[in-house]
Amino acid sequence: MKKKMIPASKSTFSTPWQMHEFFAGSGLVSYGLKEMFHCVWANDISTQKAAVYQANLNLKHFILGDIKDIQGKSLPKAHMSWASFPCQDLSLAGAMGGIHASRSGLVWEWLRILDELKEKPKILLLENVIGLLSTNHGNNYRAIHKAISERGYKCGAIVLNASLFVPQSRPRVFIIAVDKKSHIPSELTGKGPCWLHNSSAIELGNSLPNWIWWKTDRPSKRTVTLKDIVDPTVPFDKDNVLKLIPPKHIEKLNKFDFIYATGYRRTRNGKQQLEIRCDGTAGCLRTPEGGSSKQYLILKNKNEIHARLLTIRETARLMGAPDTYILPGSYNDGYKAMGDAVVMPVAKFIGERFLAKLAEAVY
Template structure:
């Protein structure tokens, strides 16, 4: 059972046991105690605590969250037993949301330009997670930069070199696992040369690399295709590296996938979120102009029984890519910030892991919230992929005679 699917009554039972210990830390310690009792101090958990553990077993691990945004990686990795040891995010509004949502202090979230961070100062960790900025490689970002005569991809002076900053962190810290996310266009940007550079750099750093484009629509009611990269360090896994049979997850069967209508509020504030007559007329005229030109640009009305288009960081401007009909003959409305959170997968199950029983609170303005959700990685997809990574970590730890023991950073049984 995923941690985010624990019933409310079980959370209440754990809350009675954990005292002042934060939920995230309580669950991590519980996992450690049941898997590695010989490495757990008697005072680490309240007496009589019954641990919560995935039915197939898991293994506690540590991770760093680079270019963290609002914590899509944090939610997904924590749900399978991960503990975040450091977070890096340049945007002050995203960092504000992150701190409030996850109850972390000022020191855990490092704000600023990651390219100026000394990678040697990053704490040791088992998984390096990063959804590095996608604008230099996205179709929309590339088209806009080309129209303005600006550089894109690795030539972008502001964001194009962030991948190499990640590589410097990998080289310095040598994490057993690297877990990255970016836009689908990364594989085709610059006629495939950008992707070749990324793949070659990871292999040169000593990693066995896997990648796949995944549409989040299997887990959230939104078409959102992203490239995910999972890489295992060869020196860490030693002779077992060739036996690693990592597979990206298959989406749930169609009958189990969420519908767009599932995330909609029953009584949204129409005065605030319904389009004005002027904006609605503009969007209709814009779509008609492009229809006559033979392309499909324009607004999109989401089907309650289906999935929506991709939510982008520009959603705050007019909401045109995802509009909602509520009454026939009336102007459509845009998503509320609460609906945008659910559309991306930041649901109440994750929120309860961090003591938010009524869902994640809105910390910033609507404009900033839409930007944050549009830039986010879906935690449900992260969790699904992480559930495929964890067995490999677990098997490496438990395998008798494993020579490298994951650089002695992963919680493990002592070698016999």
């Protein structure tokens, strides 16, 4: 695919550290890091996501096109490279083709470009689903860890659930890598696992060379609830799906006089069901492909129960995007842009706790 440059005005952000962003999507990473890192180059293949990125970040160096067409020697210098590579082949809900399959395997293109750079950044960040750590008995992660180590970096994986920051359950793994010759501040590392590591990360960390046990304090307790992201003016127009709620889930709803719940349609034993959660947290947002990929909002108010789909603005709020974040295009465009993104406060947390401090230490 021939790559195209998206025209834009000059970026208004001025920060000391520069970054590349691969698989940039709708821009929530760059938006979350904007006070710490200035993105000087970004790439994605999705026209819909590029439109969202462009509308909010005005980045003149956004390249729309296939990563396979990118040549590393053409990129400007950067202190960090961020890559949220495709997750379909690593997701526990997907085909699990593995790290060498056609979609998740695009991470190897990112590594190729890294090899072609005139000067490699001293900091790398890779983001993906937590299946990266556990699928294929951990060998998908081991392959990436080995490749990063061979390029002169040491790294470690941490797991963060977006539910720490927003009312959405969205666990993700973040691999933070640093040039082996660089000094890492002692406050950022420990001698063993902490709350940032799940069982798969602990097993990998105990067996791999050049592993870093990243550490930081837990964030403050989240105050935003599911109720806070709901637009009360939007009508409930999908009550026809209520008949799909299984009896056990109806029992959960009936324990409350008033509650907002969320749910997805699933097929169980050949029958379609609307499975809901009543814990005040939405399920993980997805891209809109397929009939069961859009999330429903359920309202129970005394004896009445109603249903509708989440609005695009509500999905953006679940991703931590401010209401000023522009979402051009159709409903499906916006849903895809948000459902396939990195939660903005998570990116900001990693930037503040790790990436900015690393940049100050290694440069």
